[in-house]
Amino acid sequence: MSDAVTDSLADPFREARRLARESGDFSVLVATVPYARYLGVQLSLHEGRPRAMLPFRQELVGNPRLPALHGGITAAFMENAAMLHLLYQLETTRVPKSIDFSIDYLLPARTEELYADCEIGRMGSRVAQATIRCWQKSQDRPVAVARAHFLLMTPE
Numbered sequence: 001m002s003d004a005v006t007d008s009l010a011d012p013f014r015e016a017r018r019l020a021r022e023s024g025d026f027s028v029l030v031a032t033v034p035y036a037r038y039l040g041v042q043l044s045l046h047e048g049r050p051r052a053m054l055p056f057r058q059e060l061v062g063n064p065r066l067p068a069l070h071g072g073i074t075a076a077f078m079e080n081a082a083m084l085h086l087l088y089q090l091e092t093t094r095v096p097k098s099i100d101f102s103i104d105y106l107l108p109a110r111t112e113e114l115y116a117d118c119e120i121g122r123m124g125s126r127v128a129q130a131t132i133r134c135w136q137k138s139q140d141r142p143v144a145v146a147r148a149h150f151l152l153m154t155p156e
Contacts, residue, residue: 052081
């Protein structure tokens with residue numbers, strides 16, 4: 001096999017990262033994480049860092065009386081935002097695996113799009129710690145904040 005074919009088999013995320021970094025097209029990177037693709041997560045660069053956005057869809061509503069998005073959707077969106085952030089930033093060859101995830105719900109997530117920013121607090125050779133902040137209309141009024149640890153898979 002050629003080196004290019006071997007490289008693409010060893011790192012299926014390389015081309016997705018390259019496209020995202022060079023053209024700002026994050027759709028290929030999102031497509032590498034099936035649940036992020038299912039949720040409809042979108043990424044864009046904001047001040048040089050990835051920002052995640054979850055467009056509103058009626059099937060995401062958990063409490064129709066408020067109405068508000070399901071808390072599990074908010075948590076899943078935030079966890080996927082952190083994973084995609086790590087995939088974009090690192091030269092990892094596999095999707096980081098969630099070790100733990102702790103979320104504080106601060107406000108109901110209303111029936112509109114959600115946004116999330118991720119900050120990597122600590123990163124070792126095997127584990128990364130991330131803080132995720134999720135909001136809707138204003139960053140100053142977060143609907144949830146979370147802390148997560150991810151296992152960074154090293155090539156075998």
